[in-house]
Amino acid sequence: MKKTTIKDIAKAAGVSIATVSYILNDVKTQSISDETRVKVLKIAQQLHYVTNRSARSLKLQKTGLIGILLFRDLAPQPWSDLKYVKTLYTLERLCGELGYHIIFMQVDGDSPSYDMIRERNLDGVFLLNADQERFATVSRYFGFGIPVFVIDSWIEDPIFHKILPDYAGSFKRAGTLLGAAPEYLVMQPCNDAELANRIALLSGLDESCIHRYEDRAGLDEFLNRFTDRKGLVINEFLANEVVRTRGDRDSIAVLCTSHSPDILPDHVVKLSYELNDYKPVVDTMDGNIQDADYSSHNKFIYLSVTS
Amino acid sequence: MKKTTIKDIAKAAGVSIATVSYILNDVKTQSISDETRVKVLKIAQQLHYVTNRSARSLKLQKTGLIGILLFRDLAPQPWSDLKYVKTLYTLERLCGELGYHIIFMQVDGDSPSYDMIRERNLDGVFLLNADQERFATVSRYFGFGIPVFVIDSWIEDPIFHKILPDYAGSFKRAGTLLGAAPEYLVMQPCNDAELANRIALLSGLDESCIHRYEDRAGLDEFLNRFTDRKGLVINEFLANEVVRTRGDRDSIAVLCTSHSPDILPDHVVKLSYELNDYKPVVDTMDGNIQDADYSSHNKFIYLSVTS
């Protein structure tokens, strides 16, 4: 059973394929008699017609495909896989609402190939957790020619949109909630070293008070220096490790960068980020796709912090 | 800057587009002089040519796209989003190794539209967490005509492959590890009621000893009836709730159906499932795609349990 095409509908309805196309696409510049319109629509439905996106893409030079490229952690933790689920799912949902379909790909190894992006003629791309090195190697030699939104990285290139949690606001808020400025910071080893630097800088803490997690032993050793002190942990899954090894002894505030505050015990001070903030992000990308000259107000979008 | 096509290469190399196509696709039935071959290959590289998959798909009637459709939990828990990450990522990786790209979509609402599958001409589909109702409404009226693999559901239709954790083996093993047969079972409300029934049946436990999680209060009440008894929990995220509300008091064995045993404390008895088992699954789908008559040995694939 071959798939129904416009041609089949045209034949069945006794009209031309152009007419069918006009009707199916609801082309405003054409005036179609109500009679033929309902007839064609009915037949299309009877034959279970769906448009062939390969053909349409070929013609329109637009695929309606958006890529989400997830860069695997260079230094994997047990919870590495969990970190970007919420973001991924939210982006999928929002893009879906706008009629796009998502191609999901993990980027692994040192020199990834971005051929997929061009082979599939993606309309736009989200990069999650990208590091400068792996990304730069390729981005340099071919400007994508499509909107690229970089989430959770600090890629030094003005053509990319950057989306980040509002670290500055978070640090301030954390101090308020803790009742005093935190004295230490535990964070993950970021894929993107530059981002890690900026976070450290923003925290205003001395390097000796900042711990990049590697394993439990190291974490525990670090925390022992700060018993009964107030501290800050970036990422709730990492915070879970802290809570697990330390119990309730320390009073910490957690920046829930993975949008999953639920996984933490109730007593912990949590700072969350608005998943809703991805809506304007996706809208901006859509604008860029619809109209290449779309002026996006801001290349930096910060996810706002809530408690 | 328009994208390079075969035509461009042909022109630059002074040969026909047919020749270029032969060379790029390494067509065995054609004999090409080494001279032109290297010339064309070189030019292709210089021009950064990549094949246009829309065009190729249109011609070949194969897209190289595999869909992963994730059915959202009908009764969402805080950790609902986390449950299928590992599976999703593993499938992506395995399909990627075979040259496929993944379209990821969440299925929400009561009467989902599967048009995407046909519009995009997917070569195959994975369904995660599907429930009979939402699925049946549509699957009935159009046989996909492509391999459909159902993960974590018990869809009553012989044309679908089913992939499930080895519950029978798990229950047996859990008994061994606990040193005695478990006296109660805590599980999640499955999307697929039929699957839930079968699991309950396999456990051999009376309905009064089986709890379907709804909220902490209900869970706690249930567990109070089994203090100091040995029990079974299906899913590690749910188990985390159990551990959190109960502490170390109970000795439970956990079936880590989300492939994330790491998130549980060390002292808990854990049963894991082989992520490697998805490899033969993906291979089977690939076989079905390459050759529609591919005989798949088994429509049931059970993920083997380890400790």
Added chain:
DNA sequence: TTGTATGCGTTATCAA
């Protein structure tokens, strides 16, 4: 109000 014809970039058949 409707139809004809062209091209999007490939692959593959047939001819040279």
Added chain:
DNA sequence: TTGATAACGCATACAA
């Protein structure tokens, strides 16, 4: 060993 050329299914400029 190579080259014309016809599809694949759709959208649209231009005719009628």
